[in-house]
Amino acid sequence: MAFKKEGAEFTDAVKFKDYALSFAAEEASRFSNEDGDVASAKVDFALSSAASLSASKHTAKIKELRRFLKSKEIKDAAGNSGTGTKGREDGVIQSTAAFKRTEAEKGSRMNTTKKQITKEKRQAARKTAVAKMLRAKGMVGNELGTEKVTGDAFRDGNSGAVRAITEILNPATYLKSLFVKIAGVIAPHMMVVLLYLSVFMILVSLIAGMFTSINTVTTTVTGFISKYSGRGSIIAEESLDEEEIDEIVEDSGATGRQKDVIRYALSKVGYPYSQTDRTSGSAYDCSSLVYYCWMAAGVDISYGGGYPPTAAAEASKLYSKGEVVNSTRLDIKDMEPGDLIFYGGHDNGRFLGIYHVAVYVGNGEVVEAFNEKHGVVYQTLRTKNLILVLRP
Structure with a gap:
């Protein structure tokens, strides 16, 4: 081959x-x-x-x-x-x-x-x-x-004699070892302390959560009762003195006869509620209160009837003769002191199902003959079942 x-x-x-x-x-x-x-x-x-x-x-x-x-x-x-x-x-x-x-x-x-x-x-x-x-x-x-190359020339070249200097002869190496030993001794005690702290924090969180839950439940229940009872936030149900009334009237921004209307209404806070004695001057129901408030300003909202009509009758007369401030939505900016706020919507055979009326005094507050329990009160505006705002 x-x-x-x-x-x-x-x-x-x-x-x-x-x-x-x-x-x-x-x-x-x-x-x-x-x-x-x-x-x-x-x-x-x-x-x-x-x-x-x-x-x-x-x-x-x-x-x-x-x-x-x-x-x-x-x-x-x-x-x-x-x-x-x-x-x-x-x-x-x-x-x-x-x-x-x-x-x-x-x-x-x-x-x-x-x-x-x-x-x-x-x-x-x-x-x-x-x-x-x-x-x-x-x-x-x-x-x-x-x-692996890190890009750090000192780290990548840390071997041989360089390693002897950077690690073996470096005091930090032994300090690290010492710290590790100290940590090994302290760690168990620290774990016990942390355990107790964790238990303490859990207990604090549970207690805080319990009180928060109680507060939430209380607020919810109160809101529920308020919603279905129709009760707003009462500011005062005891009589107001002249100085308090003057301050409220001044802050309301009322002018002219508006001041007369709300001053009369505020002067009746604390009076009892009564349908039987609604014209006596010593007790009021909702419609008689607003009737006498506007009579104090020289305006007869019965339009010649000479007697306080019901809330539905007042609303019916004012709807045809007065000024409709709001009939679809509530906008407090459009309301003025003395405006009459009507509540309804129920099928009670009356005009718009109206069953209650209050006097607006400004700043989202009203005076109304609320019920037999509270009488005439000064409180925040309630919006539930509010269907009409009228101005004589």
Whole structure:
């Protein structure tokens, strides 16, 4: 062949295991999410473990052969001693040729065993060396694969002599170790303290939550009762003195006859509620109160009737003769002191189902003959069932 004619020859023997190792490393890196060097290092570590295991088997074989040699020597020594004694007792002398042949066979077996021991030693040493080499190679590959460049030249180059200065000879290293030990001693006590603090905070939170819940429930219940009872926020249900009345009138922004209307209304706060005595001047119901308030300003909202009409009748007359301030939505900005606020919407057979009326005094406040329990009160404007605001 031309190949042979050229005189070409291999200078290095090609070994199958080299290809096997390379192939295994490539395949491991191909099917792994890790760096190729890391995968190859894992293969090297696995092969190193296998080589170490094989070396251990050879070492165990050596121990077994040595035990065999030792037991053989003891047995032969005992046999020789016993034969000599028996020979002297029986007077039998073994021939020189037979003795030599026996000794030669013993020596041959001993030599064979020693050679096996030597062979096992070499195999163990060779595989141990291979295991160490593979492990060293794996460690290098692992470092190459896992070492990440941070961009910090000092950190990336922190190895060798530099590492000795930055870590081994650096007092901060030992201070960190000291802090770790101190933390280990203090930590259990801190955990106990934190546990007690946590329990305390939980109890405080529960108590605070309980009071918050009580307050929320109280507010909800009060709002519910207020909603369905029609009761607003009463400012005063006892009589007001002149100074208090003057201050309210002044703050209301009322002018002219508006002042007369609301002053009269405020002067009746604290009076009892009564439909029977509604025209007596000592008690009022809702419609008689507003009737006399406007009479104090010189305006007859009965329009010649000469007697306080019901709230629905007042609303009906004013709706046709007075001024409609609001009939669809409430806008306090459009309201003025003295305006009459009508509540209705119920099917009671009256005009717009109206059943109650109050006098607006300004700033979102009214005076009204509320009911028999509270009488004439000064309170905030109620909007539930408010359907009409009229101005005489």
